[in-house]
Amino acid sequence: MNYLMLNKDDITEVCGVISKAEVKKELVLTEHQFWSFVYLGKIFREKYILVEEEFKKERQEVVIKEVKDDRARTYSVDTFGRFYIKWKKSGKKREIFPYIKKKTNTDKKYLALKIDGKEYVAKNLIAAVFIRSYKKNDIVICNDGDFRNIRLDNLNIVQKKEYCKGRTTSKNAKVGLFENNELVQSYPSTRKAGSALFLSRQTICDYCNNKVKKPIYDLRWIC
Known part of the structure; x- marks a missing residue:
């Protein structure tokens, strides 16, 4: 798989292409x-943002907030799940990086970020836009x-009731x-997952619901 090297100060500028193997070797990852x-x-290399080559043509960016004060600026988000801030006076643009947060009383994590001082759940903001x-x-x-x-092509909006039902009780929940x-x-x-992996249906559910301390497989609910 190849990755485009986008100018971190202007993500519309493609500065070259590099393979996944080359990046891993150079950074020892x-x-x-x-x-x-x-x-x-x-x-990457202090000046590039790496983007999967196959998704470049599908990239769209939308302004989500405009601030008109002494430091006039706009906030935007693109279909790759990246957020940006651009100052009107200087024309400079930089990426805003979401941070990891944990839901109260659970082990579930999500990405959040602040737009003009207000915190948002990153995936919710992208889906709404x-x-x-x-x-x-x-x-x-x-x-x-x-x-x-949190790329757009990985997000979906579903009813919470049906989603929770599928995760915990439905025999037809996809794994x-x-x-x-x-x-x-x-x-x-x-049931199909259990048959293929020689596990019981309940064990499959426990895996997907993160109830197994030392799992043999990485199993997750999917849509």
């Missing part, structure tokens, strides 16, 4: 470390089960088998 490096938007406004009983989910992957945070196999139900 494992597969997981490379994945985190790219999707957390870390800067590019998919549709959602109601109180809706929930935004990451299709691959990874809370850090994904992951390796190095990549989906390698999907199963149409917990």
Whole structure:
């Protein structure tokens, strides 16, 4: 897989192409470390942002807030799940990086960020901008089960009631088998997953609900 090297100060400028293997070798990264490096938007060679080449043509950016004060500026977000701030006076633009937060009384994590001093859930903001406004009983989910992957093509809005039902009780809830945070196999139900992996349906549910302390497989609910 190849990655475009975008100018961190002007992400519309493509400065070159580099392969995944070359980046891993240069930075001495494992597969997981490379994945985190790219999707957390870390800067490569102090001046580039790496973006998967196949998604470049699909990139869209939308202004989500304009501030008209002494430091006039605009905030925007793109379909890669990246946020930016641009100052009107200087014309300078930089990326705003979301940070990890944990939901109260749970082990669940999500990405959040501040826009003009107000904190937002990153995936919810992206979904509201590019998919549709959602109601109180809706929930935004990451299709691959990874809370850090907030690209538009990985987000979906579903009813919270149906989502929770599918995660805990439905025999037809879809299950994904992951390796190095990549989906390698999907199963149409917990029963099918159990049959393929020689585990009981309840064990599959426990895996997906993070109730197994030392799991053999990385199993997650998927849509």
